[in-house]
Structures are given as C-alpha cells and as structure tokens.
Amino acid sequence: MRTRITATRPFLSVSFAAVTSRPALAARPRNLAPLLSGRQIHARATEYLPTNLPGWTESQLEVRQAIAKICSKFPDEYWLEKDTQEKFPWEFQKELAENGWLGICLPEKYGGSSLGISEAAVMMQTISESGACNNGASTVHMNIFGLEPVVKFGTEEQKKRYLPPLIQGKERACFGVTEPNTGLDTLRLQSSARLSSDGKYYTLKGSKVFISTAQVAEKILILARTTPLAECKKPTEGLSVWYTDLDRSAVQVNKIPKMGRNAVDTNALFFEDWKVPVEDMIGGEGDGFKIIMHGLNAERILVAAEALGIGYAALRRACNYSADRVVFGNPIGKYQAIQHPLAECWMSLEAARLMVYLAGRLYDEGYTDGDYANAGKYLAAEAAFNTAQRAVMSLGGMGFTKEYHVERYMREATLSRIAPVSAEMIKNYIGQRVLGLPKSY
Numbered sequence: 001m002r003t004r005i006t007a008t009r010p011f012l013s014v015s016f017a018a019v020t021s022r023p024a025l026a027a028r029p030r031n032l033a034p035l036l037s038g039r040q041i042h043a044r045a046t047e048y049l050p051t052n053l054p055g056w057t058e059s060q061l062e063v064r065q066a067i068a069k070i071c072s073k074f075p076d077e078y079w080l081e082k083d084t085q086e087k088f089p090w091e092f093q094k095e096l097a098e099n100g101w102l103g104i105c106l107p108e109k110y111g112g113s114s115l116g117i118s119e120a121a122v123m124m125q126t127i128s129e130s131g132a133c134n135n136g137a138s139t140v141h142m143n144i145f146g147l148e149p150v151v152k153f154g155t156e157e158q159k160k161r162y163l164p165p166l167i168q169g170k171e172r173a174c175f176g177v178t179e180p181n182t183g184l185d186t187l188r189l190q191s192s193a194r195l196s197s198d199g200k201y202y203t204l205k206g207s208k209v210f211i212s213t214a215q216v217a218e219k220i221l222i223l224a225r226t227t228p229l230a231e232c233k234k235p236t237e238g239l240s241v242w243y244t245d246l247d248r249s250a251v252q253v254n255k256i257p258k259m260g261r262n263a264v265d266t267n268a269l270f271f272e273d274w275k276v277p278v279e280d281m282i283g284g285e286g287d288g289f290k291i292i293m294h295g296l297n298a299e300r301i302l303v304a305a306e307a308l309g310i311g312y313a314a315l316r317r318a319c320n321y322s323a324d325r326v327v328f329g330n331p332i333g334k335y336q337a338i339q340h341p342l343a344e345c346w347m348s349l350e351a352a353r354l355m356v357y358l359a360g361r362l363y364d365e366g367y368t369d370g371d372y373a374n375a376g377k378y379l380a381a382e383a384a385f386n387t388a389q390r391a392v393m394s395l396g397g398m399g400f401t402k403e404y405h406v407e408r409y410m411r412e413a414t415l416s417r418i419a420p421v422s423a424e425m426i427k428n429y430i431g432q433r434v435l436g437l438p439k440s441y
C-alpha cells in the first residue's frame with residue numbers, strides 16, 4: 001500500500017477529517033485560520049498575491065485580501081512610470097488613506113486600527129509583492145510605524161496634534177537620523193540643538209543624509225545632540241528627539257540621485273539656525289536615543305516583509321516567463337539550470353517568511369529582543385536580492401529591459417540589504433548578542 005504522506009506535499013496528503021478529528025487542534029489560538037479549509041496548503045509562485053499562505057491568522061488574511069484589492073489597481077506599469085519619472089505615487093497614497101490603512105498600527109483613539117506588527121507586515125509585503133516594491137512601501141512606511149515614538153513617549157496633546165493628520169493622509173513625515181560623517185555610528189552624530197534663553201525653542205544646527213520623502217513631507221522626526229558627547233557619561237545620553245515642521249525656510253533639502261526606488265525621494269538636509277518649539281520635543285531632553293531605539297525591531301520586521309514582497313514578485317515574473325519562453329524546442333523552465341535556482345529561491349523566501357512572521361508574532365506578544373527581527377530582516381533581504389537577480393538571469397536579455405520589471409526589482413532589493421541597517425551590522429548583532437562573541441568595533 002502507498003504511504004499517504006508523500007515527499008512533495010506532506011500536509012495535503014493527510015485527509016482533512018483525520019486532521020480535524022485530532023483533539024490537540026482544539027487548543028490552537030482562536031484567531032488562527034483553519035489549517036486546511038479547502039485551500040491548498042501553499043500558493044503557486046506564479047499567482048498574483050495569493051491568499052492561501054500557511055501560518056497566517058484570519059486577521060492577517062483579511063488584511064492581505066483588502067490590500068491586494070487596492071494594489072490590483074496599480075499594476076507594474078504604474079510603478080515603472082513613477083520610478084522612471086521620479087514622481088511620488090500620490091494616487092496610491094490617497095487610495096490607502098481613503099480606505100483607512102495608514103493608521104493600521106496606530107491607536108483607534110486617534111483614528112487608527114490598533115492592529116499589530118503581524119498585520120502591518122502583511123500589508124507591507126502585499127504592497128511590495130504587487131510589483132510596487134520599495135517604491136510603494138516607502139510611500140507609506142513612515143505612517144505605518146514611524147510615529148511609534150510619539151505614541152509611546154508623546155503627551156496626550158502631542159498625540160492629538162500629530163496622529164490624526166498622518167492617519168488621514170493629510171500630512172507626511174520623514175525620519176532624520178543618519179548623518180554624512182557618522183553613518184551607522186548613530187551615537188556620534190554631530191547635529192546639535194541649543195535651548196534658547198527664554199526656554200521657548202531649540203536652535204538646531206547640522207546636517208542629515210539619506211532622508212527619504214523629505215521633498216513631500218510636512219513633518220520630520222529628528223534626532224540631535226542636546227549635550228555634547230564629551231560631557232556625557234555614556235554616548236547613549238545627551239541625544240533628544242523632536243517631531244516638528246520641516247521648515248523649508250531654515251532647512252535646505254537637496255535630492256540625492258540614486259540607483260532605485262526613484263518614485264520616493266532621498267535627500268541631504270542642511271540647517272544652521274532652525275528654531276524648533278520646545279513643545280515639539282518628544283519625551284525628555286536627553287532621552288532621544290532610548291526613544292528612537294523603541295520600535296526599531298518592529299521597523300526591521302516591516303522592512304523584512306517589504307523585502308519578501310520584492311522576492312515573491314520577482315519569482316512570479318521568473319516562473320511565468322520560464323513556463324512560456326520556448327528556446328531549443330522547450331520552455332526554458334524545463335531546463336534545470338533555470339528551474340533549480342528558482343526552486344531554491346522559493347525555499348529561501350519561504351524560510352525567511354517563517355522567520356519574519358515569527359518575529360512579528362513575538363513582537364506583538366511583547367518580546368523586546370532583536371534577534372529574530374534582525375535575523376528575519378537579513379534573511380528576507382538576502383532571499384529577495386538573490387531571487388531578483390535569478391529572475392533577471394532567467395529572463396535573459398528581457399531581464400535587462402525595463403519592460404519586464406525584474407531589473408527594477410533587483411535595484412529595489414539592493415536597498416533592502418543596506419537600509420535601515422546593513423547586513424554587516426546584523427551579523428555583528430547576532431555575533432555579539434546571540435553567539436556571545438566579543439564586539440569587533
């Protein structure tokens with residue numbers, strides 16, 4: 001007699017009745033989607049935004065379906081045009097705002113939905129996977145989780161002032177941390193802030209680099225030193241954070257030409273005499289680093305989900321093309337030099353997906369360490385980049401053209417490896433915090 005558990009589809013080979021009759025299933029969390037509800041256990045890589053992905057809860061699947069419906073109005077051609085013309089995707093941002101998605105993680109009290117990072121990650125993966133890649137994700141990334149410092153450390157007055165316009169899509173925010181001279185070494189940043197003698201405002205002086213959406217943002221969350229590093233007991237002290245108007249009369253905003261994600265701008269900022277009201281400071285003076293660090297793991301998870309989306313989009317293009325394109329009398333997907341690397345890509349994307357959504361679940365349950373969030377971000381970015389690169393190679397000459405979109409995906413996947421934290425710094429983190437090895441820098 002043939003065994004019912006086959007090598008290729010182990011879950012499907014077990015009958016539904018046999019699975020559901022097991023008493024242990026009754027103990028599963030209530031919001032988990034039925035394990036086998038007539039769906040296949042996994043989607044085909046060739047499908048556009050499939051919803052039958054194992055391990056997702058009902059609320060995650062609802063987010064997936066709703067976002068997929070919106071994204072289907074914005075095809076690859078839309079994103080190619082925005083990328084080529086370097087135009088911000090206002091129509092897409094408006095559609096998400098009007099449908100109430102910009103406050104997915106923000107409190108209901110201010111107009112948000114109070115959902116978790118697990119749901120927000122699905123939203124960001126789906127946007128990216130539609131072909132929008134980081135162009136789509138970065139359009140709303142800051143709305144989704146960027147204002148977590150305000151939610152956690154802001155006063156009631158600040159939350160009422162800042163959150164509703166962001167959730168309604170009436171205001172956009174950018175995030176000002178990275179500096180030209182210090183890069184990843186955030187604690188040594190050189191921008192300074194001095195309190196005025198009447199205690200009414202701070203004067204900010206310095207520069208920032210790589211600040212995304214500063215061309216279109218009305219607001220900025222910015223980190224600067226209120227106490228010189230030399231006067232601090234620890235380098236983590238003496239930094240402060242403000243959420244304030246990006247006052248263009250005091251801040252010079254210069255767009256940086258770049259390799260990809262061109263629908264969303266990235267900028268160098270210069271300011272010398274920028275007066276920022278004291279009521280725009282978030283938390284206490286000197287608490288800035290702690291405040292900025294809060295929510296960093298959640299951001300890693302979202303960026304990882306965005307990277308996954310690029311990977312699945314690239315795999316979809318590569319598989320569909322390889323099944324159709326006939327060379328030497330066969331579809332090229334029949335040749336193992338094409339087929340096997342794509343199979344490897346699917347496996348690495350799925351492995352990364354499990355890690356990313358585990359990290360999301362742990363975060364929502366209150367876990368604060370960065371091991372799974374960082375590892376998920378690393379694995380997803382690497383898998384996405386490798387898949388995008390394989391997609392280009394699988395399409396041959398067409399892979400190098402704009403028309404088939406995979407070259408755009410590859411450029412976008414490169415960014416996922418660099419920002420907001422590089423692959424090298426993640427390995428440093430894992431080496432020190434998980435492996436217990438000495439710090440190398």
Ligand SMILES: Cc1cc2nc3c(=O)[nH]c(=O)nc-3n(C[C@H](O)[C@H](O)[C@H](O)COP(=O)(O)OP(=O)(O)OC[C@H]3O[C@@H](n4cnc5c(N)ncnc54)[C@H](O)[C@@H]3O)c2cc1C
Nearest residue numbers: 175176177178183184210211212266419420422424425441
């Ligand atoms: C398109 C884009 C958008 C961005 N948007 C924003 C934004 O909106 N706001 C913002 O604040 N920042 C933003 N960034 C900045 C981004 O977070 C940084 O580029 C990233 O953190 C890397 O910093 P860096 O470029 O200064 O690299 P550097 O710090 O100069 O590092 C250069 C290289 O050296 C490696 N390296 C450095 N130190 C070590 C070490 N100790 N061990 C091993 N390797 C090391 C790095 O991994 C990297 O490969 C953006 C960047 C890009 C490219």
